[in-house]
Amino acid sequence: SVSEPKGLHFTPEGGWGWMIVAGCFLATICTRAVTRCVSMFFVEFQMHFEKDYSNTAWIHSLIDSTTMLCAPLGSFLGNRLSCRATVILGGMLSSAGLIISSFANSLEYLYMSLGVLTGLGFALSYTPAIAMVGKYFSERKALAYGIALSGSGIGTFLLAPAVQLLIEYYSWRGALLILGAFVSNLCVCGALMRPLEPRGKDSKFNEAKQSDNNPLVNPSSRAQCFCFESREEFGFLLIPSFLILSMSFLFMAYGCSPPIVYLVPYALSLGVQPQHAALLMSVFGVCGIVGNITFGWITDRGRFRMLSYTVAMAMEGLCCMFMPFLSSFSLLVPFSILYGYFDGAYVALIPVVTSDTVGSTYLTSALGVVYFLHAIPYLLSPPIGGWLVDRTGNYAATFFLSGASFIFSSAVLAAAMLVRHCQRSKLNSAAHLNPTIFTKVEVKFNVSTNCKNGDNLNRFKFGPLCVINNSV
Template sequence: MLCAPLGSLISNHVSCQVGIMLGGLLASTGLILSSFATSLEHLYLSLGVLTGLGFALCYSPAIAMVGKYFNKRKALAYGIAMSGSGIGTFILAPVVQLLIEQFSWRGALLILGGFVLNLCVCGALMRPIALKEDRKAAPEFLEQDYVPKAQKQDLKRMSICSPLIKVWSHECLCYCSWKEYDFLLMPGFMVLAVSVLFMAYGCSPLFVYLVPYALSVGVSHHQAAFLMSILGVIDIIGNVTFGWLTDRRCLKKHRHFCYLFAVGMDGLCCLFLPVLQNFPLLVPFSFTFGYFDGAYVTLIPVITADVVGTSSLSSALGVVYFLHAIPYLVSPPVAGWLVDTTGSYTASFLLCGFAMIFSSTLLCFANLAKKIKRTHLLPLTNDMGKKQHIWSNGAIAYSVTAELGQKDVEFLAVDTNSYSNR
């Protein structure tokens, strides 16, 4: 996830196909090299760095392509696409264990390397499409003096960040890069970024410490593992069903609040977890937390697209997943330190719960402030519209302001012959 912006950069300047195929090649190479590892440091580089970099290059372009292909059922499409991660984890866990038993861990890594190489095939199927939002940016770009006239007609049919832009001048590339990341200055995206930081901090430790917590309150090892299985399966169901629900006409306009509700519910689950100290109470917790975790994960790219637009979605998702990765790495050690310091899991789970509730509350207040501002600006817009009157008389058009102090009278077109005939 830390390298997600790199995947977005490659997909924007080359293509999503090349980004995913390159990522699949790197991930497969890392797994194959890991099968020949002779030390732990070798595994750090091959399995950790190289394979992780490959998956990072694949992830954000693949998610962004879903948003480009689907509009009417976008949330459902994201839910189905992102449920593949949970389904793959659920199926591959016993398969990998079987491979290790049959071929040892080296043989298992070698087989997985060949299996992951199929990402190149998946990437080749990602046919790029041109969006209307991309085409709208082309006329503005054509005004620049450094764009050759012979290539202006080609540019009209292409995205502003098309691969052919790379062969043009350095100034052209700088302009393209600026247009890719101008969403970073949008207030809506800034609030979303801060909210993602707190949300990611809250959700990560529970996946690490749910089983140890269950064991600490007297749950057996088999039952504790079953809790994680429940959480994983319900997470997949939440991906698909919540995406389908938020695509309904009654909820489609309120996706932001559906996302806030899902994050807030996960936060409440974390707050109540310290009082759930037996297996019958932990089972409903796993159902609830798993469902709403899958729900808000599905809506992250949908909300991001609503904030920045589809044309900037790939770059924005790279930044969002990068911000998501930082607290995801930091929070488990912090939670472990709190457990060691206090001698219980209560402080860790409470901190996670409050972080997620703060994330939800922050976005909620931002949306309310935006609506209030829009409500106040609407009457002013209507008043300004009433002051402007436009009359047309045959081929004569006047644009006259209603305020008496202004003397601007603009003759847009005059046909003297038709006017004299009248």
């Protein structure tokens, strides 16, 4: 049995949590769906500024990579200020970035306004909003995340044709201006992020924070409090399973951007009409919704979350491998269906498998690190893909490289799960041969500060044993 330490948060499994889900749903539309729809401007930017694929692709890669690179900043501010204030601040910054981007006179201007400023605003809004869902749900966490993150698919489904129409009627400048006004709804999302109140006042973590704010505490005590606080927030970095998961995220992040960035340009290069190309993005988005919710519902009823995540990534890789052989609109539609479905599946499971690995209390900080790991691959993959298109004259190498990254990412997790299965089998065999050595574990010390309530011991699958109040 595991006793409940004081001063920690407890998941209410609903109630206001569904409003948190609604807020995260809208935040996902305003961040990830809008980021995807930036690819709709790719050809417009390329023609207006007369640049090649590689230079134009930096715009999308910068907004994506800045969002992920600054994710730890979003986690830091969410923990120090509040998730509510951080999401609202992010909404104001991202809205301002899109509005001033409508006045751009060069690609370099767009790099800073659309890429950096808007990406920073998205980072401050996206990570805290996602972390809040994990704090309100435990048993139905995958379903809650499936619903919340389906905003990315619904937003893409609705925004892709809308953005195409806005570009046709108001030019790309007017479309960016309207998107800036739309993204200001992140401030509404932030208003919904009501924090959970901690139970009890005597936890060491709370004492450390209170002493850190006390002006009478000397500098050495402040330093000790800061070190303790840092250890509390980032202790998950020492968990071996999190390191393996992080390696997988790096390769997955490289593979996921180019197919989204180059889907519309690839379709246009085949002679597909602009509205039909926008429809491919809509199909991709609506199938992502189905993937979000169905995988969330299924994994909440089983213990195969990591396996489901691994399979979804492997299927994404296979879709990318077949994409260069699809040379018409009728063939690209099935691709959009399958790729969108499995994209929705693994995106919804990223925070779930992260929470299962590190625990719900560490989730805000862990998501900051996870999305930070996405930054460099997001920054490099679209320009590399554009460079390959410029060099080869086709999209085959770009899509093959993305597919290989997905497959390798899934192979890393599959190998880790196989090793863990073998270790468990050996342990079970040893216990069967000599059961007396496993009958009792005596604990003579208390390490309650090293564990967090509500983690269900999931985060210690590869890591140390969690002991609370002398009980395992």
